[in-house]
Amino acid sequence: xxxxxxxxxxxxxxxxxxxxxxxxxxxxxxxxxxxxxxxxxxxxxxxxxxxxxxxxxxxxxxxxxxxxxxxxxxxxxxxxxxxxxxxxxxxxxxxxxxxxxxxxxxxxxxxxxxxxxxxxxxxxxxxxxxxxxxxxxxxxxxxxxxxxxxxxxxxxxxxxxxxxxxxxxxxxxxxxxxxxxxxxxxxxxxxxxxxxxxxxxxxxxxxxxxxxxxxxxxxxxxxxxxxxxxxxxxxxxxxxxxxxxxxxxxxxxxxxxxxxxxxxxxxxxxxxxxxxxxxxxxxxxxxxxxxxxxxxxxxxxxxxxxxx
Amino acid sequence: xxxxxxxxxxxxxxxxxxxxxxxxxxxxxxxxxxxxxxxxxxxxxxxxxxxxxxxxxxxxxxxxxxxxxxxxxxxxxxxxxxxxxxxxxxxxxxxxxxxxxxxxxxxxxxxxxxxxxxxxxxxxxxxxxxxxxxxxxxxxxxxxxxxxxxxxxxxxxxxxxxxxxxxxxxxxxxxxxxxxxxxxxxxxxxxxxxxxxxxxxxxxxxxxxxxxxxxxxxxxxxxxxxxxxxxxxxxxxxxxxxxxxxxxxxxxxxxxxxxxxxxxxxxxxxxxxxxxxxxxxxxxxxxxxxxxxxxxxxxxxxxxxxxxxxxxxxxxxxxxxxxxxxxxxxxxxxxxxxxxxxxxxxxxxxxxxxxxxxxxxxxxxxxxxxxxxxxxxxxxxxxxxxxxxxxxxxxxxxxxxxxxxxxxxxxxxxxxxxxxxxxxxxxxxxxxxxxxxxxxxxxxxxxxxxxxxxxxxxxxxxxxxxxxxxxxxxxxxxxxxxxxxxxxxxxxxxxxxxxxxxxxxxxxxxxxxxxxxxxxxxxxxxxxxxxxxxxxxxxxxxxxxxxxxxxxxxxxxxxxxxxxxxxxxxxxxxxxxxxxxxxxxxxxxxxxxxxxxxxxxxxxxxxxxxxxxxxxxxxxxxxxxxxxxxxxxxxxxxxxxxxxxxxxxxxxxxxxxxxxx
Numbered sequence: 001x002x003x004x005x006x007x008x009x010x011x012x013x014x015x016x017x018x019x020x021x022x023x024x025x026x027x028x029x030x031x032x033x034x035x036x037x038x039x040x041x042x043x044x045x046x047x048x049x050x051x052x053x054x055x056x057x058x059x060x061x062x063x064x065x066x067x068x069x070x071x072x073x074x075x076x077x078x079x080x081x082x083x084x085x086x087x088x089x090x091x092x093x094x095x096x097x098x099x100x101x102x103x104x105x106x107x108x109x110x111x112x113x114x115x116x117x118x119x120x121x122x123x124x125x126x127x128x129x130x131x132x133x134x135x136x137x138x139x140x141x142x143x144x145x146x147x148x149x150x151x152x153x154x155x156x157x158x159x160x161x162x163x164x165x166x167x168x169x170x171x172x173x174x175x176x177x178x179x180x181x182x183x184x185x186x187x188x189x190x191x192x193x194x195x196x197x198x199x200x201x202x203x204x205x206x207x208x209x210x211x212x213x214x215x216x217x218x219x220x221x222x223x224x225x226x227x228x229x230x231x232x233x234x235x236x237x238x239x240x241x242x243x244x245x246x247x248x249x250x251x252x253x254x255x256x257x258x259x260x261x262x263x264x265x266x267x268x269x270x271x272x273x274x275x276x277x278x279x280x281x282x283x284x285x286x287x288x289x290x291x292x293x294x295x296x297x298x299x300x301x302x303x304x305x306x307x308x
Numbered sequence: 309x310x311x312x313x314x315x316x317x318x319x320x321x322x323x324x325x326x327x328x329x330x331x332x333x334x335x336x337x338x339x340x341x342x343x344x345x346x347x348x349x350x351x352x353x354x355x356x357x358x359x360x361x362x363x364x365x366x367x368x369x370x371x372x373x374x375x376x377x378x379x380x381x382x383x384x385x386x387x388x389x390x391x392x393x394x395x396x397x398x399x400x401x402x403x404x405x406x407x408x409x410x411x412x413x414x415x416x417x418x419x420x421x422x423x424x425x426x427x428x429x430x431x432x433x434x435x436x437x438x439x440x441x442x443x444x445x446x447x448x449x450x451x452x453x454x455x456x457x458x459x460x461x462x463x464x465x466x467x468x469x470x471x472x473x474x475x476x477x478x479x480x481x482x483x484x485x486x487x488x489x490x491x492x493x494x495x496x497x498x499x500x501x502x503x504x505x506x507x508x509x510x511x512x513x514x515x516x517x518x519x520x521x522x523x524x525x526x527x528x529x530x531x532x533x534x535x536x537x538x539x540x541x542x543x544x545x546x547x548x549x550x551x552x553x554x555x556x557x558x559x560x561x562x563x564x565x566x567x568x569x570x571x572x573x574x575x576x577x578x579x580x581x582x583x584x585x586x587x588x589x590x591x592x593x594x595x596x597x598x599x600x601x602x603x604x605x606x607x608x609x610x611x612x613x614x615x616x617x618x619x620x621x622x623x624x625x626x627x628x629x630x631x632x633x634x635x636x637x638x639x640x641x642x643x644x645x646x647x648x649x650x651x652x653x654x655x656x657x658x659x660x661x662x663x664x665x666x667x668x669x670x671x672x673x674x675x676x677x678x679x680x681x682x683x684x685x686x687x688x689x690x691x692x693x694x695x696x697x698x699x700x701x702x703x704x705x706x707x708x709x710x711x712x713x714x715x716x717x718x719x720x721x722x723x724x725x726x727x728x729x730x731x732x733x734x735x736x737x738x739x740x741x742x743x744x745x746x747x748x749x750x751x752x753x754x755x756x757x758x759x760x761x762x763x764x765x766x767x768x769x770x771x772x773x774x775x776x777x778x779x780x781x782x783x784x785x786x787x788x789x790x791x792x793x794x795x796x797x798x799x800x801x802x803x804x805x806x807x808x809x810x811x812x813x814x815x816x817x818x819x820x821x822x823x824x825x826x827x828x829x830x831x832x833x834x835x836x837x838x839x840x841x842x843x844x845x846x847x848x849x850x851x852x853x854x855x856x857x858x859x860x861x862x863x864x865x866x867x868x869x870x871x872x873x874x875x876x877x878x879x880x881x882x883x884x885x886x887x888x889x890x891x892x893x894x895x896x897x898x899x900x901x902x903x904x905x906x907x908x909x910x911x912x913x914x915x916x917x918x919x920x921x922x923x924x925x926x927x928x929x930x931x932x933x934x935x936x937x938x939x940x941x942x943x944x945x946x947x948x949x950x951x952x953x954x955x956x957x958x959x960x961x962x963x964x965x966x967x968x969x
Contacts, residue, residue, distance in 0.1 A: 019609060020559065020589055020591065021607050023640060023642070024642050024656065026658070187701055188657060189705065190701075232655070235602075236817065237645070237655065237815070238813075239813075240813050240814065241812070242812065242813075243705065243706055243809075243811035243812040244705065261705050262705075263705050263815065264643070264754075264815070265655060265657070266645070266655030289813065291813055291814050291820070291821075293818075
């Protein structure tokens with residue numbers, strides 16, 4: 001009798017100790033769709049005139065969107081890294097009918113003395129495809145001689161939507177680019193949002209020998225403001241927003257910094273309004289604050305979709 | 309890990325019980341509960357109805373009212389204050405519901421046939437179990453005494469309620485001997501949708517509940533005993549017509565091991581200690597509602613383990629109770645939403661981001677008989693409350709930078725004086741106490757409240773709610789007539805309530821905005837009750853109750869869920885083995901309602917009930933048969949505290965039969 005009772009309790013206990021529905025593994029939940037890149041690895045390398053040029057990018061891959069690059073040049077005769085040289089970097093995309101365009105980039109790379117590399121960035125506006133192909137044109141001085149070299153590269157699709165980009169024509173008729181740089185892996189929290197904002201400059205002089213950098217001029221825009229309004233556009237979310245977001249403003253490194261709060265994981269839209277230094281709207285519209293369950297959320301003219 | 313430890317402990321204790329050699333000689337000492345001060349409501353049945361649910365039974369108490377979200381799991385309000393402000397325990401054990409929407413108050417995890425009584429204490433007198441403002445409700449388990457001879461006892465009850473086709477079976481059995489007592493119970497209730505006073509079905513008001521319990525008590529010596537106790541409760545397919553979702557499954561396992569030692573001499577009379585463990589899982593289901601375009605899973609889990617240890621002291625005209633309470637609770641609740649296109653990525657957030665609550669406190673309750681006619685009661689408690697939010701990032705969205713951990717001191721004090729003058733009795737008392745915000749108030753994240761249709765956000769930095777309380781009562785009693793007037797007044801500083809947040813936008817589908825829990829400077833609450841009894845003839849008794857309450861915030865606005873003037877009157881007649889009862893109860897119009905908190909004016913209503921019973925012997929079984937009707941006139945009504953103004957049940961004919969052996 002006693003044993004039976006005890007047995008009943010023990011069974012009951014064992015039965016209930018396991019939950020009917022498993023709890024969510026939140027860390028795994030966050031990792032689900034996000035690939036993070038931390039390491040700079042060689043993306044492409046090639047030899048020319050006794051030099052070996054190596055271009056490093058995060059994860060060793062060029063993606064559509066913002067890519068920070070580190071370029072190293074080795075003199076293959078003495079195996080010495082070439083330091084403190086003047087290096088130019090120009091990406092060119094050849095599209096339909098051999099039309100050539102470029103994308104936002106740093107033309108004159110900056111030398112990093114501590115780690116002996118040349119630092120730059122490139123915002124690829126398209127993936128490599130059967131139609132579009134990318135080349136990088138690199139120029140440097142060697143023993144008083146200007147060397148130019150070009151190399152084709154592959155630009156992959158960015159699977160991490162938190163690093164998406166957008167290109168658009170502003171109300172002033174100019175072409176602008178916004179590329180997300182961070183966070184790569186957002187969490188349900190305050191996230192520092194970093195973006196690069198760039199502008200294309202129409203050539204003012206006739207084209208010289210290809211590739212003429214004056215025909216492919218891009219620059220960071222300065223002292224603009226990027227107003228931020230994050231929403232969840234899914235009909236189920238009714239264009240839900242979040243509190244305590246901070247608009248993006250330019251910091252010393254030329255990039256734009258702000259704060260975005262994500263209240264839950266899922267699909268989000270970052271709605272933007274880009275203001276120039278005089279506060280004039282370059283692009284973007286305000287999103288109504290109405291809660292609209294059942295409808296696809298309204299978006300600004302200027303937005304980037306993300307997912308985490 | 310903790311669960312494993314407990315399981316080992318559990319097996320160890322039971323095993324040890326079995327191996328203890330049986331001792332023969334024993335002087336008979338009844339291990340009855342030594343109740344010093346508690347005023348206890350005995351017997352789980354009401355005058356009108358002998359087979360009641362725990363909720364129906366609680367409803368018969370003056371200072372309990374209910375928020376009802378359907379036919380099941382009503383949320384008890386003590387002194388017109390919600391469950392955050394009161395302490396609800398099962399035999400002193402802290403159990404916390406796993407539902408963010410309060411679909412599972414603790415009272416929903418027990419059943420009337422595994423309880424002996426419910427002890428309700430108002431205000432700071434209820435501080436024995438922990439820090440409280442409103443008071444405490446302690447659901448006391450059945451506890452069979454040892455007997456000199458081997459004895460089997462049991463009862464079986466079955467019945468049918470016609471309105472919602474509720475069929476229930478309740479059975480309990482106990483075996484007692486000199487050394488060993490075992491008792492068990494089971495119950496099963498199944499109900500379909502009920503109909504309101506217009507004979508319209510109230511959809512999603514069905515429920516199914518299974519409950520069982522088992523207790524084993526072993527007399528370890530003449531003056532000591534060891535008890536192992538477990539309750540298992542499972543509810544399936546419970547509808548909540550007032551909410552946008554239902555319950556798919558809730559399950560609770562409530563276990564304890566208790567050791568009790570009596571002392572024949574000396575200051576210390578009883579030492580009673582218990583370790584306990586309980587775990588609750590609760591899964592909501594909104595796929596049963598076609599109006600929901602979006603579906604959201606909202607599972608919740610709550611696990612608590614703890615210790616309660618109590619000693620009773622007595623010397624001459626002084627007696628005292630000292631109690632140590634310690635517990636650890638982990639509350640988890642998730643929200644997962646599915647977009648229309650199910651292949652799309654779902655959305656996920658925590659509504660309780662793994663919140664740990666630890667509490668340790670010592671309470672003392674003293675009673676001093678100044679003279680034969682006058683008595684002084686005084687006591688207090690000091691508690692330490694610790695909270696930790698594992699995924700504090702969720703809390704940082706609305707409250708950037710709040711600490712992940714929070715420790716609070718929760719003191720309380722009270723004193724009361726009672727005096728008997730001839731046939732009159734009077735009492736006055738006063739109390740002071742702190743309480744910590746609940747898990748939802750502190751750490752809740754987008755908890756949808758379907759009453760005011762706002763999403764609620766907790767604030768970890770809320771101040772302690774501080775209650776200042778005075779109470780008084782006066783009564784008269786002679787052979788035929790008795791009456792009792794009671795009143796209390798609470799001034800509650802830092803009263804926690806939800807206020808509209810300008811920032812933030814709603815998340816839940818039906819929601820209209822976001823409210824954050826904030827502290828009002830203060831709020832006040834006044835409760836009054838008048839209870840009278842009159843024995844008209846030897847077998848004809850009358851009693852009546854009138855209650856009134858008023859709650860105001862610091863701007864003289866009304867607080868929500870305050871019961872309007874209400875009454876109940878009951879006439880009972882017994883003749884031989886027959887009993888007849890009739891009662892009328894109702895609320896007056898709710899004048900002082902609070903639109904700010906989602907209330908509208910609720911009209912008055914009156915409900916008339918009738919029942920008759922007959923007791924007879926069937927073979928050797930004492931058998932009672934009862935038939936009756938609630939809401940005989942089929943009035944269509946909803947009360948001030950019916951969530952979303954859902955109508956209450958219309959005419960309900962009930963029958964039940966009970967065998968005792």
